């Protein structure tokens with residue numbers, strides 16, 4: 635890890651810029667290689683994440699790992715995973731606009747450090763704070779757009795798929811589009827057991 639990333643992480647770990655610092659157990663740094671070609675943005679850490687200091691390790695995270703695996707992706711090589719805010723909002727509520735605005739510069743810096751080819755926005759909160767308040771996930775999922783000057787795909791959050799399994803079929807189409815684009819932009823030889 636180079637000095638810039640180490641300095642960034644050390645500063646982030648001690649951040650007290652918003653009120654969420656008062657109730658957190660851990661600042662969630664994000665997870666994945668700092669040269670990952672795909673950057674995934676969720677909403678906020680939940681109970682398990684706050685307790686253990688890692689992103690997406692509860693039921694939603696386990697489903698996300700299965701979705702990534704079906705695409706031939708994993709956290710060790712292909713994706714960096716982060717959130718709109720890095721500290722858990724009490725009761726797992728969505729972050730407020732003020733909390734998101736205060737934390738967003740950390741995310742923007744992290745995206746610049748990783749320098750991914752593809753952004754994936756998981757769910758309505760990531761979509762709202764990255765693309766703007768006028769967008770709805772049900773209307774924009776599966777469509778490529780530009781956020782932070784990068785090619786970006788919004789998809790349903792895994793927690794929405796757990797609540798409503800009927801959304802899995804649509805999400806599978808979105809994941810296939812991401813794999814096809816990954817092959818065009820990053821690695822033409824990328825293989826997935828399920829996506830020819």
Ligand code: SF4
Nearest residue numbers: 649652655720721737
């Ligand atoms: S949520 Fe973000 S801005 Fe607020 S204390 Fe945590 S790291 Fe800092």
